[in-house]
Amino acid sequence: MNNIMKKSTMNIVFGLLLSTIAFNSYAEIRIVTSTQDLAAIATAVGGEQVKVQSLTLGTRDPHFASAKPSMIRKVFRADLLLVVGAGMEIGWLPPLLQSARNARVQPANSGYLDLSRVVPLLGKSSGPVSRAMGDVHAGGNPHYWLDPRNGKRMAQAIATRLGELDPAHKDDYQQRFKAFAQTLDRKLLVWQAELAWLKGTSVIAYHTSFVYLADAFGFQIVDEVEPKPGISPSAASLSALVSRLRVEDINLLIMEPYYERRSARYLNEQTAIQVAVLPQSVGAQPDINHYFDLFDAIVAALNIAAQDKAAQDKAAQDKAGGQ
Numbered sequence: 001m002n003n004i005m006k007k008s009t010m011n012i013v014f015g016l017l018l019s020t021i022a023f024n025s026y027a028e029i030r031i032v033t034s035t036q037d038l039a040a041i042a043t044a045v046g047g048e049q050v051k052v053q054s055l056t057l058g059t060r061d062p063h064f065a066s067a068k069p070s071m072i073r074k075v076f077r078a079d080l081l082l083v084v085g086a087g088m089e090i091g092w093l094p095p096l097l098q099s100a101r102n103a104r105v106q107p108a109n110s111g112y113l114d115l116s117r118v119v120p121l122l123g124k125s126s127g128p129v130s131r132a133m134g135d136v137h138a139g140g141n142p143h144y145w146l147d148p149r150n151g152k153r154m155a156q157a158i159a160t161r162l163g164e165l166d167p168a169h170k171d172d173y174q175q176r177f178k179a180f181a182q183t184l185d186r187k188l189l190v191w192q193a194e195l196a197w198l199k200g201t202s203v204i205a206y207h208t209s210f211v212y213l214a215d216a217f218g219f220q221i222v223d224e225v226e227p228k229p230g231i232s233p234s235a236a237s238l239s240a241l242v243s244r245l246r247v248e249d250i251n252l253l254i255m256e257p258y259y260e261r262r263s264a265r266y267l268n269e270q271t272a273i274q275v276a277v278l279p280q281s282v283g284a285q286p287d288i289n290h291y292f293d294l295f296d297a298i299v300a301a302l303n304i305a306a307q308d309k310a311a312q313d314k315a316a317q318d319k320a321g322g323q
């Protein structure tokens with residue numbers, strides 16, 4: 001197909017899309033999201049004008065999903081598809097999009113919004129990427145929703161897109177975005193104050209997923225339990241990590257609930273490193289329904305880990321003092 005034909009086909013598709021939406025302007029906009037984090041933000045911004053469904057659950061590893069018929073039906077009916085992007089859904093979304101045969105939400109069209117395009121991505125690799133390097137996302141690290149400041153950028157992009165698809169409620173979307181941003185700004189200061197003890201410390205993570213959290217709260221992730229992203233640790237890689245932990249001032253290991261705990265237990269036994277299992281997404285725990293709840297829960301989990309560590313250190317000191 002030549003370019004002019006492509007363009008005119010696109011115009012026809014877009015024209016049809018606009019007329020469908022104008023015709024249905026009284027109806028809810030059906031938003032489908034790849035994760036519950038995106039669903040929570042879309043719900044906050046879309047209010048009663050939208051109906052939001054997530055394709056995956058926050059209790060699961062978002063790198064993997066298997067396309068089920070129910071997911072295809074959701075995508076088929078969607079007016080707007082929100083994705084994390086940056087390679088996060090590369091293993092499961094493209095075949096789903098193909099099976100759903102919904103022109104509105106194909107990547108070139110206005111019913112598709114890739115939120116990785118509106119945030120500054122960390123960890124972009126400059127050199128060539130091969131499978132031997134593990135599950136590396138060449139376009140940058142896709143776990144960006146774990147920086148609350150990115151939540152604001154995502155909400156703004158969603159509000160803008162909703163206003164384009166549904167101009168009659170443009171002001172509603174903008175107002176809800178402003179309220180969301182104000183709450184986020186206020187809460188961020190509280191979270192930062194509560195995690196002040198973490199600032200400047202060195203931490204290890206199970207997977208390369210908490211770099212954005214580290215960036216938002218001023219700590220460093222100096223190593224991962226996975227020797228390469230997506231590759232499980234081996235006896236050799238764990239013992240190398242033990243050697244490092246024995247000489248360096250690293251007291252905290254953070255990880256998602258869905259990874260195996262054996263390696264963390266082993267590292268704890270060998271080096272007394274404190275392990276904090278952090279919810280990584282909305283829906284990871286039953287009490288995390290809103291985007292703000294996610295950070296409330298992360299902050300609480302980190303503070304409990306710090307208290308446990310302090311209690312253990314004190315007990316060890318008392319024991320040493322008593323001997």
Ligand SMILES: [Zn+2]
Binds near residue numbers: 063208209229
């Ligand atoms: Zn990842």
